[in-house]
Amino acid sequence: MMDGPCVKVIGAGLAGCEAAWQIAERGIPVTLIDMKPHRLSPAHKIGSFCELVCSNSLRSDNIENAVGLLKEELRRMRSLIMDCADKTRVPAGGALAVDRTLFSRLVTKRISDHPLISVEEAEAEDIPDGPCIIATGPLTDGKLLESIERATGTTLHFHDAAAPIVTKESLDMSRVFASSRYEKGSGADYLNCPLNSEEYFRFVRELVSAETVELHEFETPKVFEGCMPVEIMAKRGDMTLAFGPMKPVGLVDPNTGRQPFAVVQLRQDNSDGTLFNMVGFQTNLKFGEQKRVFSMIPGLGNAEFVRYGVMHRNSYMDSPGKLSYDYSLIKRDDLYFAGQITGVEGYVESASSGFTAGVSMARKLKGLPPIDFGAETAIGALGHYVSEYNGSDFQPMNVTFGIIAPLEKAPKNKRLRYAAAAQRALGRIDELCKEGI
Numbered sequence: 001m002m003d004g005p006c007v008k009v010i011g012a013g014l015a016g017c018e019a020a021w022q023i024a025e026r027g028i029p030v031t032l033i034d035m036k037p038h039r040l041s042p043a044h045k046i047g048s049f050c051e052l053v054c055s056n057s058l059r060s061d062n063i064e065n066a067v068g069l070l071k072e073e074l075r076r077m078r079s080l081i082m083d084c085a086d087k088t089r090v091p092a093g094g095a096l097a098v099d100r101t102l103f104s105r106l107v108t109k110r111i112s113d114h115p116l117i118s119v120e121e122a123e124a125e126d127i128p129d130g131p132c133i134i135a136t137g138p139l140t141d142g143k144l145l146e147s148i149e150r151a152t153g154t155t156l157h158f159h160d161a162a163a164p165i166v167t168k169e170s171l172d173m174s175r176v177f178a179s180s181r182y183e184k185g186s187g188a189d190y191l192n193c194p195l196n197s198e199e200y201f202r203f204v205r206e207l208v209s210a211e212t213v214e215l216h217e218f219e220t221p222k223v224f225e226g227c228m229p230v231e232i233m234a235k236r237g238d239m240t241l242a243f244g245p246m247k248p249v250g251l252v253d254p255n256t257g258r259q260p261f262a263v264v265q266l267r268q269d270n271s272d273g274t275l276f277n278m279v280g281f282q283t284n285l286k287f288g289e290q291k292r293v294f295s296m297i298p299g300l301g302n303a304e305f306v307r308y309g310v311m312h313r314n315s316y317m318d319s320p321g322k323l324s325y326d327y328s329l330i331k332r333d334d335l336y337f338a339g340q341i342t343g344v345e346g347y348v349e350s351a352s353s354g355f356t357a358g359v360s361m362a363r364k365l366k367g368l369p370p371i372d373f374g375a376e377t378a379i380g381a382l383g384h385y386v387s388e389y390n391g392s393d394f395q396p397m398n399v400t401f402g403i404i405a406p407l408e409k410a411p412k413n414k415r416l417r418y419a420a421a422a423q424r425a426l427g428r429i430d431e432l433c434k435e436g437i
């Protein structure tokens with residue numbers, strides 16, 4: 001055990017447990033603080049740690065899928081969450097799903113049995129002095145939320161209202177045209193999917209009857225005022241979208257030489273120009289329904305959705321420019337954030353940010369140089385995404401190959417390209433493991 005300060009980790013979810021474990025495994029004592037079971041957030045139901053609040057799936061386990069790659073990277077680096085997930089897995093085809101009760105119990109036991117981790121049941125209201133990691137999740141609220149806002153100098157977002165994101169390479173460019181309304185800006189800042197009247201009305205008919213996700217009690221539609229789901233807008237009248245987010249004014253389709261009846265505009269979402277979001281299409285449709293209905297839009301017939309639209313209660317920071325790629329606060333370098341509150345989205349992504357924050361904190365306290373996994377790995381790409389995103393509308397992000405640095409000589413075939421990117425990432429992780437993380 002190292003002489004010196006004890007690290008406080010606040011929040012014993014996916015991110016906090018992984019962070020606490022990585023620090024303790026490096027010989028540094030940790031106090032892990034959680035308000036459970038004294039107070040449960042509106043989504044949490046049990047007293048043990050690492051509760052999976054909704055699905056019991058940690059998604060794909062195939063390394064040619066970015067979240068599968070992220071899992072494999074974490075496994076190779078001895079992640080607690082991955083070890084417990086693998087030990088409690090249930091059959092789920094190509095996905096990694098777990099028995100959520102056994103998973104939560106096992107993580108709680110491993111944490112509680114660790115000689116360098118002490119667990120404290122308390123609701124944190126302030127950010128303590130000294131080395132600390134905040135991992136209080138998407139439902140962070142009250143005094144702690146205010147104190148995070150003071151420390152970071154930002155107002156936290158209170159909910160996600162994210163539109164779907166598609167890859168540019170999956171668009172049918174024979175249907176899509178590049179142009180800004182009235183050719184403002186560079187004149188070609190948006191990609192436009194034109195619809196004729198028949199296509200428009202067919203699309204609206206399917207949109208208004210598509211199945212939506214049920215909101216939780218704490219996610220009343222009032223929460224989302226000012227940012228209406230596209231399907232609710234469509235229900236207000238057949239032409240509402242054509243006068244709203246799908247208005248065609250100022251656009252001419254080069255294929256017809258005329259203004260289309262309606263358009264769906266796609267806006268560039270990353271600096272590489274590989275990802276585009278659907279402007280004004282925040283939605284509560286179920287993911288399968290988004291794929292079905294949005295694929296009816298000309299140009300999106302084979303679109304690859306790297307993120308589906310979501311609207312849910314989610315407290316997260318405007319991390320770009322505030323956090324470093326290792327999730328430390330730039331203006332206070334002994335304070336780290338981890339998990340959903342940083343703008344990563346999903347169970348495995350949250351655990352991965354906890355891993356990075358925990359390892360980085362331990363290295364700092366031991367006087368070791370910082371570690372950058374690099375944007376060619378899934379774990380590193382997420383840290384770079386949340387710290388360096390340079391678009392106008394930072395939104396929480398699942399890991400995707402769209403945020404992983406492209407290969408220099410990339411095979412044309414997508415499967416081969418992802419397989420090659422995965423091999424490169426795992427090679428980098430193996431090198432780092434050899435050097436010692």
Ligand SMILES: Cc1cc2nc3c(=O)[nH]c(=O)nc-3n(C[C@H](O)[C@H](O)[C@H](O)COP(=O)(O)OP(=O)(O)OC[C@H]3O[C@@H](n4cnc5c(N)ncnc54)[C@H](O)[C@@H]3O)c2cc1C
Binds near residue numbers: 010052139
């Ligand atoms: C309703 C809902 C459904 C979701 N469904 C999914 C899904 O199906 N799949 C998916 O991948 N992701 C889902 N998510 C996102 C999910 O929350 C994250 O993927 C993941 O749980 C985030 O991990 P975390 O460690 O950041 O936070 P959490 O796992 O939420 O952990 C935060 C911990 O901090 C504790 N805490 C909070 N405030 C304080 C305080 N002031 N003092 C002390 N302790 C505190 C909480 O008790 C909790 O244990 C969902 C989120 C919500 C809100």
